[in-house]
Amino acid sequence: MKKIIIGDHIVKSFGEGDEQHNVLDGVSVEINEGEFVAVMGPSGSGKSTLMFALSGMDSVNGGKVIFDERDLSTVGENELSDLRRTKMGFVFQQPTMLKSLNILDNIILPSMRDNRKNVAKISEKARALMKRVDIAELEKRDITQVSGGQLQRAGICRALLSNPKIIFGDEPTGALNSKSAQEIMDIFSEINADGTAIMLVTHDAKIAARTERIMFMLDGKIVSELKLPRFDGTDMDGRVEKVTAKMWEIGI
Numbered sequence: 001m002k003k004i005i006i007g008d009h010i011v012k013s014f015g016e017g018d019e020q021h022n023v024l025d026g027v028s029v030e031i032n033e034g035e036f037v038a039v040m041g042p043s044g045s046g047k048s049t050l051m052f053a054l055s056g057m058d059s060v061n062g063g064k065v066i067f068d069e070r071d072l073s074t075v076g077e078n079e080l081s082d083l084r085r086t087k088m089g090f091v092f093q094q095p096t097m098l099k100s101l102n103i104l105d106n107i108i109l110p111s112m113r114d115n116r117k118n119v120a121k122i123s124e125k126a127r128a129l130m131k132r133v134d135i136a137e138l139e140k141r142d143i144t145q146v147s148g149g150q151l152q153r154a155g156i157c158r159a160l161l162s163n164p165k166i167i168f169g170d171e172p173t174g175a176l177n178s179k180s181a182q183e184i185m186d187i188f189s190e191i192n193a194d195g196t197a198i199m200l201v202t203h204d205a206k207i208a209a210r211t212e213r214i215m216f217m218l219d220g221k222i223v224s225e226l227k228l229p230r231f232d233g234t235d236m237d238g239r240v241e242k243v244t245a246k247m248w249e250i251g252i
């Protein structure tokens with residue numbers, strides 16, 4: 001199976017002198033193309049830092065990150081930013097969108113950088129994505145005129161516009177009620193079924209249970225892993241039970 005990401009003994013430290021500590025303490029992780037994974041762990045265990053390291057958003061102090069067969073330490077800043085824009089999609093807890101633009105314009109904004117002349121084509125693609133996630137009728141709305149779940153759907157459209165190889169989601173359902181959260185997970189499942197890899201950071205066992213592999217972090221290390229069959233819409237309770245049992249076992 002081809003790997004989209006290989007993290008090899010990644011070390012990330014913050015602070016200096018006596019204050020210095022390794023937030024990532026030699027983490028090795030591999031994500032296959034098209035895989036759906038989650039990272040769980042207590043607050044401060046290094047989950048977001050790992051996601052930033054694997055996506056090249058942040059540099060590392062030791063080890064290396066290979067993204068789509070490229071060693072990120074050898075890639076220049078411009079190329080790295082191109083890689084992020086064309087091969088990675090990012091979805092955060094609160095989508096950062098501009099108040100001065102409507103939903104559609106917010107979705108297409110990042111893609112306009114390379115394709116100023118192709119507004120019509122990009123808008124068409126954005127509209128197809130909006131239809132797919134059920135927000136087609138909201139394109140002219142301000143970002144303050146939609147619900148949190150709808151805004152997150154718009155955030156997902158924005159992340160998908162460049163046909164990324166992987167979507168990184170840092171607590172993408174963290175601000176949503178459980179119904180909206182599961183609806184967003186339905187969308188992620190569909191995206192994943194189409195072949196896009198997804199890596200989610202989450203505290204929520206019900207979210208992690210929808211993925212096929214969960215990595216558990218403690219103090220900057222991946223201490224355990226749980227594999228699940230691909231989610232087919234059945235046995236959600238059994239899956240959640242397996243995740244929570246593992247959390248108990250590890251003590252998180």
Ligand SMILES: Nc1ncnc2c1ncn2[C@@H]1O[C@H](COP(=O)(O)OP(=O)(O)OP(=O)(O)O)[C@@H](O)[C@H]1O
Nearest residue numbers: 014015023041042043044045046047048049050201
């Ligand atoms: N830029 C930074 N400068 C200094 N310390 C940082 C920085 N970023 C993160 N840290 C520290 O690294 C540790 C891990 O942070 P990280 O955000 O990765 O944890 P997390 O597991 O994602 O936590 P949470 O679940 O609360 O989001 C924390 O102790 C945090 O304070």
